[in-house]
Amino acid sequence: MTEAVATKDTAQHGLTAHSDGDWDNRVPVQTRSDRPKSTDVADFPQVTGREAVWKFTPVAKLDALLNGALDGARLPVSVSEAAGVSSEWIARDDARVGRAGIPEERGAAAAWGAFDEAHLVTVASEERRTVVVARDALGTAPRAGHTIIEAAPHSTGLVILENSGAAQLSENVEIVVGDGAKLTVVSVQQWDDEAIHLASHYASVGRDASLTHIVVSLGGGLVRLNPSIHLDHEGANGEALGAYFADAGQHLEHQVYLDHDAPHTRSRVTYKGALQGEGAHTVWIGDVLIRNNATGTDSYEQNRNLVLSEGTRADSIPNLEIETGDIAGAGHASATGRFDDEHIFYLQSRGISEEEARKLVVRGFLLEVIAQIGDEATEERLQAAVEAELAESVR
Structure with missing residues (x-):
């Protein structure tokens, strides 16, 4: 396995390393693509919070998931029925495990090593099918999970992972999309206020x-x-x-990676968040890699954050790594700010109160993403959840 402290070998012919710890030949990882990968938690060092991948995360709250024993038994899940969609549990040594990717950090590796069986959801219908996988009643004990979502070639489907209730969960989710298939995967986090959730999703x-x-x-x-x-x-x-919508004391973090490793590929990344309340903290890190063989790539990523009150913090870091000049286009953007005063003034001039105008702005800001889900019941439920967040305080 690769040594946990990821390095590049920079030795050149005729050069001799110094005797002061050999640091000349140990260069820290600088890009997402160079991170080590392993399913063995022992290949990753203890997390201190100073690592680039963990520096924004309150790691002290994650000790049980990073260093403790995890319950790897089947998670309590319910799966809705849909023609052409199957659900089963498979052994951890099944050949269908590990096809989409493997861990790049300690939390995911700990979960990978602990699960007993993987939950496999297979979409095989060429007609668009929707299936809901609900996970709740997980309890407060540290748990590990592993889910695989596979879309057969030329199939079409929507898989919604609904997470609610109490939890202290670390999981890996693999997504395998066959040739010509069209798949939408939605992960909804509506956990209880004290819940902790670490998740790494890998898609091929x-x-x-x-x-x-x-x-x-x-x-x-x-x-x-x-x-x-x-x-x-x-x-x-x-x-x-x-x-995402972060309230007082809540930490919501998303690190997104798009890896272009073939010609004529396309990607779009749009994450939008709102923050209100003392100590609300969001983190978004977006990494896009366009490899040397990914000619004709078209890529763009953006993150927008709307700050609704004092005492919040939004960290937003877009990264773009390009190894070929033969691309259709690539770009990234990030913005964090308060309400647009002119927008609020315009709505007020139409007879809308300032409070209602602010709610309308936030509602439209987030629902632009929610409306892309493609399932009316889920969209309406999430719209209602956003409304409930706004009803508490938007000032």
């Missing part, structure tokens, strides 16, 4: 296939969900969308 998108990955984080004391989408076949398309 086939030739001329399309994946829309949507994250909606509204509940939970600490939620850290990191999707990695690998466009490793020609013509693959990946969209990563997210909406």
